[in-house]
Amino acid sequence: MAGDVDAFETAAREVNAEVTRTTAGEFDAAMEDVLVDPAVGTPLPYHGVSLPGWVETDPSPSDLAAAATGVTSAGLGVVESGSVVVESTAAGEDPTSLFPERHVAVLAASDLVADVSAAVEHLAAVAGEGRDAVIETGPSATADMGALVYGAHGPRAVHVVVIEDR
Amino acid sequence: MSSREQKAAEIRRLLATEGEAVSENARGFNRGREEATAELDDYDELKATARARKEDAIERLPELIEQVRESVEARGGNVYLAEDEADANAYVREVADGADVETAVKSKSMTTEEIELNEALGAAGVDVWETDLGEFVLQVAEEAPSHLVGPAIHRDRESIAELFEAHFDPGESLETADDLTRFARTFLGERIADADLGLTGANFVAAEEGTLVLVTSEGNARKTVTATDVHVAVAGAEKLLPSVADLGPFLELIARSATGQSLTSYLTFLTPPGSAPTVDFEGDEMGAPGDREFHLVLLDNGRFEMREDEQLRETLYCIRCGACANACANFQQVGGHAFGGETYTGGIAGGWEAGVHGLDSAAEFNDLCTGCTRCVPACPVGIDVPWINTVVRDRVERGADPSRFDFLVDGLAPDAESGGSLQKRLFGNVGTLAKVASMTAPVSNWLVQSTLGKWALARLGVDPRRDLPQFRRRTLRDWFESRGRTRVANPEREVVLYPDVYTDYADVERGKAAVRALEAVGVGVRIPSLPESGRAPLSQGMIATAEQAAERVLDGLEPHLDAGRDVVVVEPSDLAMFRRDYDRLVPERVDRLAANSYEVLEYLHGVLANGADLDALADLDGERLAFHPHCQARTLELAAHTEWVLEERGADVETTTAECCGMAGSFGYKQEYYELSVAVGEALSAELPEDRRVVASGTSCLDQLADLGRSPRHPVELLASAG
Structure with missing residues (x-):
């Protein structure tokens, strides 16, 4: 398992995502390091883990537009590609991970899968239930303006926080 | 000017104006593909699986259309099978009318280029904004895409900066790619916030779940859908696959084949109306996921005829990665403005244009495929692109009229063809010509190099700047x-x-x-x-x-x-x-x-x-x-x-x-x-x-x-x- 986290971290850094490894006990301190104010977020489903109270968890569109950070859970992490899978609910994971300049994805180490094909199997079930999801690999990017630029329409930076004991 | 001279002049112009940017980008993508696919242990197996799944899906297409209709309708969405461009455009216009749409935002879609949807909606009073940054550049410049994946690869940073400064008068200097991106993001962000209708294409459509899969890097497709209450997706009917579970090999291959990335930033799986809230920036309110109206427009426009056409059918397996264009030495020099038809560009465009727009559009650029076959191993679904272009050439030529210079070729041309250009018949019968030239060498060589010889050959389209092979009397x-x-x-x-x-x-x-x-x-x-x-x-x-x-x-x-x-x-x-x-x-x-x-x-x-x-x-x-x-x-x-x-x-x-x-x-x-x-x-x-x-x-x-x-x-x- 620790080997998977190592491999995930290496792959995520290769696609220009940042990675912080933490535990449920250290989670609050880790959040203070990675969140940039103002932040919006969606509830985290991990036992004993929650967002700092100052993060807006019921954002209006103008909150989304003004936020520096959007923090969401990640349904899966993909070891081979360093991707996270962000699943949409009515709480707004999709806009929260998309509009702010910085996306913080919180991932439980137990939700790591080996490769894209494994993620696709999971996504077939998600789609079957009528839910949307995105496999997010690094920041939003474009080469259309004559050179590679991060932060095209989506986030300029992606930071994955891996909770190793969840 | 003769048509040959006109063609030469147009190629000369593109080599001078767009050649350098096209070459850098296309060759960069091509190198990227080679490196990224070399890292895959199971590359050949992935290609074979992807190919088999496409063959199966096209075989079962009518069944898959009925299946996706059921799954989308069961969730409250609509599916429309459009016969042709006019039919598709009329349907989308009706949707826009029904929802009182004034502004639409669109993510990158070659299929909407094929039907010229922007023009059709514009004529109905709807402003359509391209949100993909490359497509946005082209919209501002009023140009056509020069590449399937990188529509604006023929423009470099300096030319985009000049374009934006002239068009928008931004009041700040836009110099770096970062400046230009930020400017476009802000400008388009406002259009996205204003828009009532979100238009997307789809890279894949899964029939069982009614799921659209979009392969993007910028994030504009997601914003286009999230920030609007009405979503219309326009996709060629060939984009259907049986289910989401079939996607694995395609997602492993598509970005690697296109640009050499292992994955693009976003692989978006939308199952409309989906589970994401709508975001209404004007009213500053979030809406419930079910508030979104959804229409899937599946386009025929010649595709069902292609499916019945033994030679063109393979074209429908294409996943539009552009690898055939990037691997093509001719494309690398001139790009899609020469090597392309009304909509599509690169080698596979021969099949697409012949199928959706007709032989005339395919004939425009068919000669640029020389049959070198370098696109064949590059294609992630193993399409024999040169064969498709050969078939298209044969069909174009068999329809051509005999000409007044037939006498120059006829006696030496024991071919089995009727009609066709004399230039093509001359080169096509080179075996017989070589035999005659050898028997009569060195006289034949002198004759060919003579003023009269060069005149006759020039009438047949042989460039006088080339020295022809010297045939030997002794073979x-x-x-x-x-x-x-x-x-x-x-x-x-x-x-x-x-x-x-x-x-x-x-x-x-x-x-x-x-x-x-x-x-x-x-x-x-x-x-x-x-x-x-x-x-x-x-x-x-x-x-x-x-x-x-x-x-x-x-x-x-x-x-x-x-x-x-x-x-x-x-x-x-x-x-x-x-x-x-x-x-x-x-x-x-x-x-x-x-x-x-x-x-x-x-x-x-x-x-x-x-x-x-x-x-x-x-x-x-x-x-x-x-x-x-x-x-x-x-x-x-x-x-x-x-x-x-x-x-x-x-x-x-x-x-x-x-x-x-x-x-x-x-x-x-x-x-x-x-x-x-x-x-x-x-x-x-x-x-x-x-x-x-x-x-x-x-x-x-x-x-x-x-x-x-x-x-x-x-x-x-x-x-x-x-x-």
Whole structure:
């Protein structure tokens, strides 16, 4: 398992995502390091883990537009590609991970899968239930303006926080 | 200006204005693909699986359409099967009317380009904004995409900065790519916030779940859907797959094939109306997911006819990655504004344009596919793009009218074709021409180089700047007979050396060298009289003539195969006929020939690896060589054999990466393409260090490199001792 986290971290850094490894006990301190104010977020489903109270968890569109950070859970992490899978609910994971300049994805180490094909199997079930999801690999990017630029329409930076004991 | 002169002028203009940016981007994508796919252990298996799934999906298309209709409707969405462009546009206009749409935002979609949806909605009073940054640049510049994946690759940073400054007067200097991106993001962010309708395409549509999969990097497709209450997705019907579970290999392959990324930033799975809230920036309210209205427009527009067309059907497997364009030496120089039709660009555009817009659109650029085959291994679903373009050429030519210069070709053209351009019939009948020219050499050579000869050839579209091959009175076979045939007594192995037109009548020295090298390692050689392989007519779209040639070659070779003799070929494009193209022309007869024919260096490698004496070949110690493998030899993975033999004999070999020399048979001789051919050749020449001796294996490569001032030799000429 620790080997998977190592491999995930290496792959995520290769696609220009940042990675912080933490535990449920250290989670609050880790959040203070990675969140940039103002932040919006969606509830985290991990036992004993929650967002700092100052993060807006019921954002209006103008909150989304003004936020520096959007923090969401990640349904899966993909070891081979360093991707996270962000699943949409009515709480707004999709806009929260998309509009702010910085996306913080919180991932439980137990939700790591080996490769894209494994993620696709999971996504077939998600789609079957009528839910949307995105496999997010690094920041939003474009080469259309004559050179590679991060932060095209989506986030300029992606930071994955891996909770190793969840 | 004649149409040839006009075509030449347009190519000249594009080479000068867009060539540099296109070349940098397309070659960068191509290198990226090679590196990214080399990292996959199971690349061939992924391709085979993806191919099989597409074949199955197209076979079951009517069933999948009904299935996706059920799954989308069960969730409250709508599916519309549009017969053609007008039908699709009318439907989307009706949706826009019904929702009182004033502004629409759109993510990148070639299918909406195909139906010209922006224009149709614009005429109905709806402003449509392209949110993909490349498409946005083109919308502002009022230009067409020059590439399937990177629509604005023909523009560099400076030209985009000038465009934005002139168009928007932004009040700040937009210099860096970062400045330009930020400006566009902010401008389009406002349009997205204002918009009432979100338009997307789809890379894949899963029938069972009613799921759209979008492969993007910028995040604009997600914003387009999230920030609007009405979502219309327009997709070609061929985008359907049975289920989300089928997507694995496609997602592994698509970005690697397109740009060399392992994955794009976002692989978005939308199952409308989906589970994400709508975001209403104007009212500053979040809405419930179910508030979103959804329409899936599946486009026929010729696709069902393509499905019934045995030759064009393969086009429907295309996943629009653009790898065929990036791997194409001609595309790398001129881009999609020359190498493209009304909508689609690159090699596969031949099939798409013929299918959705008709032969006229495909005919515009069909000649730019030279059949070099470098796109074939690049295609993630294994489409034989050159074959599609050959079929399109044949159909275009068979519809063409006879012309007043027919007399120049007719007497010398024993082809099986009716109609067709004289230029194509001239080059397609080169086998007969070479025979006549050889019998009458050197008079024929003087005649061809004379003012009258050049005049006649120019009428047929042969560029006077090219020197034509010098035909020899004494052919390879004459030489072989006069030396008493093979000089190996009681050989253990005996081969037929195929006397291709060029080796037999023009480049006789490389044929002699092949005989000597084979004999040096103990192989007995026979050179029977055999007809032309059919390569020349096939390259001109004369499929019936090529078929006849293939039958005749097999008639001549089968007795030798029966006697256990292998066939050794000097000219790689003829070996490619035996191994690849005959499978299309004479599928029931080809297997034995395909399995028992070898390129000459490939054969030498095999004999040497089986214990023949290496020292029997010339010592190349200290030789520094630059080796350019023929395009079709690259596709057949033959280059390594030549490298092995040369290196074993002591040479230091550097191999080029250029996909093709640009001569490509007759292409470089044609008046309208001469300058493009030279541009491709110069890109190759830039890879050949001055201090290395140049070796190349194809006639075309040798002629092109000689015209560019190099003095290339065939590798076998270095290996054979004189005698």
